[in-house]
Amino acid sequence: MEELQSTLQTVPLNWYIVVSLTLFCIGTVGILYRRNAIAIIMCIELMLNSVNLLLTAFSAYNGNSDGQVFVFFIMVVAAAEVTVGLALIVVMYRNVNSADVSLLNKLKW
Amino acid sequence: MIRNIFFFLSALAIFGAVMTVFSRNLVHSILYMILCFFAIAGHYLLLNAEFLAIVNIIVYTGAIMVLFLFAVMLLNLNKTKKISLGKVNLFASVISGGILLLVFVAAIVKNSESVTPVQLSQDFGSIKHLGKILFNEYILPFEASSILFLSAMIGSIILIKKEHR
Numbered sequence: 001m002e003e004l005q006s007t008l009q010t011v012p013l014n015w016y017i018v019v020s021l022t023l024f025c026i027g028t029v030g031i032l033y034r035r036n037a038i039a040i041i042m043c044i045e046l047m048l049n050s051v052n053l054l055l056t057a058f059s060a061y062n063g064n065s066d067g068q069v070f071v072f073f074i075m076v077v078a079a080a081e082v083t084v085g086l087a088l089i090v091v092m093y094r095n096v097n098s099a100d101v102s103l104l105n106k107l108k109w
Numbered sequence: 110m111i112r113n114i115f116f117f118l119s120a121l122a123i124f125g126a127v128m129t130v131f132s133r134n135l136v137h138s139i140l141y142m143i144l145c146f147f148a149i150a151g152h153y154l155l156l157n158a159e160f161l162a163i164v165n166i167i168v169y170t171g172a173i174m175v176l177f178l179f180a181v182m183l184l185n186l187n188k189t190k191k192i193s194l195g196k197v198n199l200f201a202s203v204i205s206g207g208i209l210l211l212v213f214v215a216a217i218v219k220n221s222e223s224v225t226p227v228q229l230s231q232d233f234g235s236i237k238h239l240g241k242i243l244f245n246e247y248i249l250p251f252e253a254s255s256i257l258f259l260s261a262m263i264g265s266i267i268l269i270k271k272e273h274r
Binding site for chain 1: 111112115119122123126127129130131135138139142145146149152153155156157158160161164165168169172173176177180181184198199201202203205206207209210213214217221223224226227228229230233234238239242243246247250254257258260261262264265266268269
């Protein structure tokens with residue numbers, strides 16, 4: 001417990017915010033850059049994880065455990081999302097024989 | 110000491126994330142993502158959220174990333190032809206992501222109030238404490254998440270199933 005108190009004393013909250021925002025922006029760049037559907041879902045996972053880190057940091061600095069419960073629920077939703085997303089990618093692979101999202105342009109104006 | 114651990118874990122997480130985005134091989138990308146998740150679990154340990162650290166390793170690296178690897182290997186996605194991504198696309202995405210980061214960091218620096226951390230109770234972040242909160246205050250969302258899981262499972266099975274005419 002003394003370890004934790006010294007962590008919170010020596011590392012300011014702003015550093016945690018900057019780290020998780022950097023991870024979030026890297027995830028955004030990945031979503032814009034990658035063309036593979038699996039890579040795009042992985043970048044969404046990265047963004048969810050950065051938000052998890054931010055919520056955990058806030059909960060530790062405020063001494064409130066509710067943030068950690070929220071992180072738990074975010075993990076639940078992420079797992080469900082990945083299940084459905086990979087099923088959709090399998091269906092897409094059956095139809096167009098590739099996982100490239102730029103091939104799916106039938107609805108593009 | 111703790112500051113050094115924080116810098117090391119942050120550098121590891123950001124390195125893993127960058128390599129995830131920019132590595133061409135999809136399997137390498139997944140492995141770098143696992144590295145990034147381990148670094149984030151280390152951050153959780155540093156913040157005394159031991160339950161979340163264990164759950165992060167079990168759920169993300171144990172279940173979700175293995176699911177990704179299975180999907181890549183079963184569909185043989187690694188062998189698909191290389192598509193030229195284009196320099197313009199790269200520049201546009203990096204510049205827009207950088208501008209987003211710039212706005213975020215500027216907003217933080219602008220109102221940088223130093224938060225004084227409160228004194229934590231003895232069992233903060235422990236499994237016992239979190240379990241009590243989860244099953245008293247958050248019992249309804251917990252049950253709803255089980256229904257969400259069930260519907261996701263049924264939905265993915267229905268999607269995957271081949272149509273029989």
